[in-house]
Amino acid sequence: MGTSDSIELFLLNLLSKADGVCELRRGDLAERFSCVPSQINYVLTTRFSPEHGYIVESRRGGGGYIRITRVNMQPASLVMHTVNAIGDAIDARTTAALLQNLVNNGALTLDTTNLVAAALGSAALRGLPAEWRDAARAGILKQCLLQIIQ
């Protein structure tokens, strides 16, 4: 198995253990596999391209990094899947987890998510009796997600 294959495996393993997102230093990785830094770029372009289902972001300069994000499903189908998973009520914790997952998979932008989160937050639902908040959250979240994929 070649070095590029080893690096790919290493990254895939990292990603699976870290919920589809990982951040690393190119130099560190190159040193770990005793290769030149540019080989990391080679692996990224040949195996972690958008067509392969990944987003790669990076930053130069001091404190620079490379971040790989896995985008599994097509955004719309992932959103629909999420909608179907929401029942008649949903608590704040679960809501946050669902939204985080959608962001991680690139299905929602951060701005959109922040807006939806604002609509579902405790501040927004404060005027409601506690026993109805989960129901309100479910309805709002579903309709927001359905609107987003329109």
Next chain:
Amino acid sequence: MGTSDSIELFLLNLLSKADGVCELRRGDLAERFSCVPSQINYVLTTRFSPEHGYIVESRRGGGGYIRITRVNMQPASLVMHTVNAIGDAIDARTTAALLQNLVNNGALTLDTTNLVAAALGSAALRGLPAEWRDAARAGILKQCLLQIIQ
């Protein structure tokens, strides 16, 4: 996270807590982050430029200062006005009128408005007792608008 990022975060936090304006001493800030004063200028020029939506004013000499103002607030002030006009409850008709007004004035994009409208629509609030829907609408609308102007 680098020093510049930390300084940026600190300033953003200050700004958000101080209604988009903050005033500080360059030397103080440099000391707080254990960096040279000129790094403050670096952060200001790279992250708080007019293109980023900020105005930076300063004055030298005794009692000197640096003032950062978040601009692009024309739509924001309209939104704030709207937020303040919302009480503890608001009916669907009034909500629609407010949103329409914000769109007409260019304070909100159509996409954003559609998303907010989805969160406030009858479909989203169907699971709630009728007598609580106006209260829910008020809370959600306020928080969404506040989120939009950040």
Next chain:
DNA sequence: CTTCTTTTGGTCAGTAAAGGTCAAATTAGA
């Protein structure tokens, strides 16, 4: 009122720390 001193902030060039590109050289596989 001038002038000197102190207190701020401003500029800019240089160094360092990342990551990016590209094409040549090499290797693996059909």
Next chain:
DNA sequence: TCTAATTTGACCTTTACTGACCAAAAGAAG
């Protein structure tokens, strides 16, 4: 063998940080 994938390294771009030197404003001294 012939071709495509892999590996390498020279050179480039971006970002972060530092420090020497500059400029302005306020206050004190005369």
